[in-house]
Amino acid sequence: MRHILAVLVENNPGVLTRVAGLFSRRGYNIDSLTVGRTENQNISRMTIVVEGDDLVLEQVTKQLHKLIDVIKINDITSEQYVDRELVLVKVGADAAVRGEIMQIVDIFRARIVDIGQRTLIIECTGDEGKINAVIESLKSFGIKELVRTGKIAMLRGQKFTSLNETREDD
Amino acid sequence: MNLSGAQIIVKSLQEEGVEAIFGYPGGQVLEIYDALYHSSLKHYLVRHEQGAAHAADGYARATGKPGVCLATSGPGATNLVTGIATAYMDSVPMVALTGQVPCNLLGKDSFQEADITGITLPITKHNYLVKDVKDLAKTIKEAFHIATTGRPGPVLIDVPKDVSVKKTKFKYPDTTCLKGYKPTLEGNKGQIGVAAKMIAESKRPVLYVGGGVVISGASGELFKLAELTLSPVTTTLMGIGAFPETHPLSLGMLGMHGTKAANYAVSECDLLIAVGARFDDRVTGKLDEFAPSARIVHIDVDPAEIGKNVRVDVPIVGDVKNILVELNSKLEQHLSTNWQDKISEWKAKHPLKYEKNGKLKPQFIVEQIYDVTKGKATIVTEVGQNQMWAAQYYKYTKPRSFISSGGLGTMGYGLPAAIGAKVGCPDSIVIDIAGDGSIQMNIQELATAVHYNIPVIVAILNNNFLGMVRQWQEIFYDRRYSYTDITGPDFVKLAEAYGAMGIRVNDPKEVKPAIKKAIEAKRPVIIDFVVEREENVFPMVPPGGAIHKMLGG
Ligand SMILES: Cc1ncc(C[n+]2csc(CCOP(=O)(O)OP(=O)(O)O)c2C)c(N)n1
Numbered sequence: 050m051r052h053i054l055a056v057l058v059e060n061n062p063g064v065l066t067r068v069a070g071l072f073s074r075r076g077y078n079i080d081s082l083t084v085g086r087t088e089n090q091n092i093s094r095m096t097i098v099v100e101g102d103d104l105v106l107e108q109v110t111k112q113l114h115k116l117i118d119v120i121k122i123n124d125i126t127s128e129q130y131v132d133r134e135l136v137l138v139k140v141g142a143d144a145a146v147r148g149e150i151m152q153i154v155d156i157f158r159a160r161i162v163d164i165g166q167r168t169l170i171i172e173c174t175g176d177e178g179k180i181n182a183v184i185e186s187l188k189s190f191g192i193k194e195l196v197r198t199g200k201i202a203m204l205r206g207q208k209f210t211s212l213n214e215t216r217e218d219d
Numbered sequence: 220m221n222l223s224g225a226q227i228i229v230k231s232l233q234e235e236g237v238e239a240i241f242g243y244p245g246g247q248v249l250e251i252y253d254a255l256y257h258s259s260l261k262h263y264l265v266r267h268e269q270g271a272a273h274a275a276d277g278y279a280r281a282t283g284k285p286g287v288c289l290a291t292s293g294p295g296a297t298n299l300v301t302g303i304a305t306a307y308m309d310s311v312p313m314v315a316l317t318g319q320v321p322c323n324l325l326g327k328d329s330f331q332e333a334d335i336t337g338i339t340l341p342i343t344k345h346n347y348l349v350k351d352v353k354d355l356a357k358t359i360k361e362a363f364h365i366a367t368t369g370r371p372g373p374v375l376i377d378v379p380k381d382v383s384v385k386k387t388k389f390k391y392p393d394t395t396c397l398k399g400y401k402p403t404l405e406g407n408k409g410q411i412g413v414a415a416k417m418i419a420e421s422k423r424p425v426l427y428v429g430g431g432v433v434i435s436g437a438s439g440e441l442f443k444l445a446e447l448t449l450s451p452v453t454t455t456l457m458g459i460g461a462f463p464e465t466h467p468l469s470l471g472m473l474g475m476h477g478t479k480a481a482n483y484a485v486s487e488c489d490l491l492i493a494v495g496a497r498f499d500d501r502v503t504g505k506l507d508e509f510a511p512s513a514r515i516v517h518i519d520v521d522p523a524e525i526g527k528n529v530r531v532d533v534p535i536v537g538d539v540k541n542i543l544v545e546l547n548s549k550l551e552q553h554l555s556t557n558w559q560d561k562i563s564e565w566k567a568k569h570p571l572k573y574e575k576n577g578k579l580k581p582q583f584i585v586e587q588i589y590d591v592t593k594g595k596a597t598i599v600t601e602v603g604q605n606q607m608w609a610a611q612y613y614k615y616t617k618p619r620s621f622i623s624s625g626g627l628g629t630m631g632y633g634l635p636a637a638i639g640a641k642v643g644c645p646d647s648i649v650i651d652i653a654g655d656g657s658i659q660m661n662i663q664e665l666a667t668a669v670h671y672n673i674p675v676i677v678a679i680l681n682n683n684f685l686g687m688v689r690q691w692q693e694i695f696y697d698r699r700y701s702y703t704d705i706t707g708p709d710f711v712k713l714a715e716a717y718g719a720m721g722i723r724v725n726d727p728k729e730v731k732p733a734i735k736k737a738i739e740a741k742r743p744v745i746i747d748f749v750v751e752r753e754e755n756v757f758p759m760v761p762p763g764g765a766i767h768k769m770l771g772g
Pocket of ligand 1: 606630655656657685688
């Protein structure tokens, strides 16, 4: 089963190596890993999508906790959350097919962010299913280049993955 | 007052109460050595950095205080690696300091640059590359805190040369603030209650005791628990000394070369109380058949150990000592049942034994060392058969009296670790029980022992074989002794060449006098015991086999 972990870490050099090294060393399978700053400049947040049964997940979580730079881990898989990926796709786009591509872009509420002589770059955000669908739809035009971010995710409503999680909205 | 980074290091070590450091100089630690020159901190110059790491480790295991080693960048730092990994596997508190090329040369394949924080990432509890002298004191404070608390382990601090030169105001912090590091020390009261109830209901309990009991200083509490519940006690290699092996409830060691009584008891118990142990494969053998009818209580400070290898019924995370105090307070005196009788029967029926044929037997030598030292020595070992015989045939009664590389099984550990142990406990008799293969891996440290007159005794069980490997070849490879027939120097002459005393023993009758002479010499001694060559360590559980199915013994 796939799990989504939201992990807060100290924003120290090498923290990504520590986490990535832990996964490869212990043979855990990462589907995707994203990392970036948070509202607190000393703290980064990783979203790790990892494959494994409950026992594996328990070990992953415990081993991650042993890293001194890891501050907090939330397995949000079974909670209500919002998740997003971003993809950039460069497709072949002669004048003849541009209209058709624009339609697809509209349907997925994606955007065209670059127009070249024979190519377009399309930007799309959404959950994994939507991203997969948009890529599938664009395939027939010839995908020249593709880059996607991996998942970021956040709990809905009054639940938080932050340092002071009891904080309430006023 | 402004101090240089190097002076800050020395002052900080003194603030931490460090009394001894083991190290080896070089270009990138010149500043630190200059600061040492002016300080009262005692530094021991080893002959190889691996020796420094093992000596710091032996010091830590013998005293319970963190060991400190120091090396220069590049090859100096990489030479520490085996020693750091050894300490990591056995949860030994250690702080390793390494020099590094100056910050402006980092990442450029500069002369003697090695990414030692990268290299040691998987074998340290944590590590640091300090790029700003202002962070140095805080980093050292954190390093000692991390190394010595929770589940202890080695921490490495890499210090670029310019950081050791630059000056800043020195103030040693009183506390650390690590958001991601808060070891759980108090056990959950509810869980302890559940465990107490299970213990009360159990008809056939066994205490399975690991190094965690030694580390947390809980042997007194363990003793009480064993006597309250009349649970027989078996220890892992790392747990040796946590419970007196002279006690009727002691089963000795379990696992691959454990006693039959221990392995039978674990296989038949209805409750296994694992205390500060981690269900290593050398202990459990075939997992499906390990303690098959037992419920399992697992007490450990490291939550990641719980459920890692076996399913556990009652996990209790926290400091072993705290938990045992609480647990004992909830228990009443048990009465003896036929379980205790059965244990005594197994013990009587299956003692450790070897063939007595008048030849010089390694097991006999270990027994004689026990006799002469009245069980009061600190025994350090190398790795192989020597290690197992040292574990089996000496009766340990005190924690920290058996020092051995368990998790990593590092040949060459014993001599430098013995030096460290003797530095830490100068009043103990320290004996390294060695193989002729292992001793050749760090024999250069004999020079260190002689130089500082650190009177360690090396008892080589010399079989002219890489004995343990030969044993496996004998049993599993039809006696094809592929490259295990090893020669060595004349160890007596070698000892003398180093300025130590050398004694050779061929005859069982000479064993005791030789040990006595070595102890009385009060200087480093090698005793070369020329033993029967193809002796085997028994009993033995074949790798991956069930622990109650043992060969030999
Ligand atoms: C550094 C290292 N290399 C290799 C091994 C594998 N190994 C384990 S036991 C052993 C033989 C040890 O021989 P010796 O020191 O003579 O001891 P004996 O078994 O004969 O008592 C070897 C090679 C090891 N444990 N450590």
